[in-house]
Amino acid sequence: MDTRRLGYFVRVVDIGNITRAAESLHITQSALSQHISGLESEFRTRLLERTGRGVTVTGPGRSLYRYAQGILRLEKAARIDLRDGGGSPAGLVTVGLASYSMASGVAIPLLRAVRGRFPAIQLQLIQNLTVVMSQAVLLGQVDMALIYDPGHVKGVAFERMVEEDFHLITGARAPRVTPRGDEVTLRQAAALDFLLPSEVHTVRRITDAAFHTAGLHCSIAAEIEPSMVLREAVVAGLGATILPLSAVRAYFAPDEVRAYRFSDARMRTGMALCTSEVQPLSEPAEVVAGVLRGLVAEVQEGGVRGYRSTDGGS
Missing domain, CATH: 3.40.190.10 (Periplasmic binding protein-like II)
Structure with a gap:
């Protein structure tokens, strides 16, 4: 197997367009197409589907992409x-x-x-x-x-x-969830709008499970994957989030947020x-x-x- 061809294939999948991939590799489009065709002949299956906008990966192509990496x-x-x-x-x-x-x-x-x-x-x-x-x-x-x-x-x-416990995190300029103290209940937290990752993320699954167990609804204002976007949104007061304190230290300066413990639930992983x-x-x-x-x-x-x-x- 020619690993160079595998590298070409990975580049095409990453870019999604043979013409632009060829330009980034400094080879002609026809040469790159020949390399992809050679891989498809070697594996006796179609790896890419050509479309008007570029290429999409087939099921076998996704498998090869993972192994090629x-x-x-x-x-x-x-x-x-x-x-x-x-x-x-x-x-x-x-x-x-x-x-x-x-x-x-x-x-x-x-x-x-x-x-x-x-x-x-x-x-x-x-x-x-x-x-x-x-x-x-x-x-x-x-x-x-x-x-x-x-x-x-x-x-x-x-x-x-x-092992770490998850905490409720709000922007320092946002209204306090409680007048005094650093503990909140799930019911108090349920009144907030949350900024959380998608449902497949561990943080989201643990959060959803805790609110569901308590018979409460967790209101999601936005699903955010890039951590820096989450950071800016929380600091700007656009919503609360839930994180372990070690992650809070990585993302936020001490004066940018407030952290609350949950008094009636233990979200831990x-x-x-x-x-x-x-x-x-x-x-x-x-x-x-x-x-x-x-x-x-x-x-x-x-x-x-x-x-x-x-x-x-x-």
Whole structure:
């Protein structure tokens, strides 16, 4: 199998247009079309459907796309490893990070620590949904992922690292949910409009379940996936959200939000390091995993301090 062709195929899928993909690859459109046709002949199935606007991926094409990403990543890792050599750990290590979680808060410290102590290791950090990340580990597209623990998933192992409670988060300039104190009830929270990720996200599923169990309705003003959009919207007072405090520290400055504990519900979940049960970690990946464990432990020990009091003071 020609991995170059796989790379071309991935680029076409990412861009969705053969002409623009050919331009980005600096080859002719006819040459790129021939490479795609060659792949389709090799696998004896149609991978792309041509449309007036570009191309769409078929079912077999989506499967090949997922495997191609893993194959290309391994090829890149091998090239880096063989190029660098030497005694220190070297190579490409891909780490998945769950969105709306403490993972965002350890990303920069992880990058800083690895660059400072292991300069021959090239980090690739990817943020996505927990379910996507666990499948990416299974397919070999990422070495490891720090994600919300989804429970048993065949083929991957989960090392539970920390457990956290979710809190109600409002903008500091928004009216207080309660006149005094830092605790709220679900009924008080139900009066608010919420900014949350889509229904497949762990944060959303736990939130919906808590309100449903209490016989209450959670009013969703908007579903937001990009974390920076969520941050700006909450600070602007466009709605409340629900997050673990470690994620609050990653996204917000202390004077931008207020955090409330739930007095009558415990929305709690665990963060886990997800790795493959079949494919052992490479030497550089083991090194990165060790650094990541240490950073998570620091977050757990340090807690989250400095966020605006909700007791009627500042």
